[in-house]
Amino acid sequence: MTTKMEMAEFEWVEKGTPNSQKVAVLNKPYDISIRYARIPEPGDGEVRVKIKWVGICGSDLEAYRGTRAPEFMSLPSRLGHEVAGVIDKVGSNVVGLKEGDKVVCRYVWGAFAQYIVCKPFNLKVLPADFPLEEISLIEILPGVIHTAELAQIDQSKNVLIMGQGVSGLVLTQVIKLYSPKNLVVTDLYEKKLNLARKYGATHTYRIPTPDTPTMDVVGKDFPDGFDVVIPCLLEGDGIVDAIECCSTGARIVMYGCIGVCNKPLDFFKVHRKRLEIYSTEPRRDIDMRRFFQEAVEMVQDGLITTSEMVTHKIPLDKIDEAFRIRNQGGPETIHVLVDCGG
16 A cells, blocks of 8 residues: 555765765664765656655654554664655656645655655645645644544534644644534643643643543543543553543544553453444545645645644754653643754
């Protein structure tokens, strides 16, 4: 399938080699540094993108911590897939794309670099006057829109989103458009909950600690649980808490909690509550493209905003600092952007 991640391929060279670029490499957990590679040439059916901004996604963070390496990657490796950039070279067989087009990329991997080559399938063009800083987070929107569709939300549904990091805040904006009866969100930090209220959450709750059961906090107001639960947390253990938050016949859509689960998982409780559990990645290429197009339109039409989430902008040369900040987290850290074109 085309929807697997496209790994950027590089020819490694020494620093100072002509026609070379900087590329971030994860050498081992918590050790990421800059190496040098030749600027790639696009094939006949490819384009080259000069990268400006790349966001540090939760999947990048998990790889940095070493918690997802056994699943899909080996070390050393290259990270980065939330891309905003400009096409600077087009292969001879590519029609409809041109040099100078502002683009967002999806399903690329290894984009903490100055240039990547990819196929037209992996990008969407944005208007020339659209701010590049607003573009990188469009990459997560196809998965967010698919999550909302899988949830089958209407005016009768009480919806819980667990976590208001970058993806959680985008989810809140999208889910609000589906007109739930109540849109309830939780997070550790009040700053993020303030944004969530602005974005349409009807109820917000601060969770005192990562280990506090969510129903201990929200259960007084919603004793029967929720019709739709969307965990938007990194750690796989969160799925156990998500199950506890479900009403009978509820749906869990796992936008997050896709890491390793170290807690006992009570499948009998899943059975007894008659729960349905869904993953969020589209199964067909054509669906991903449709969601990609809808994502671009939502941002262009002003329905989704991302600028308020950007809390840090750090140059590629300081990629290690960017990951340390993202890893540390806290109330003042939401979205960390790496400037690959400075």
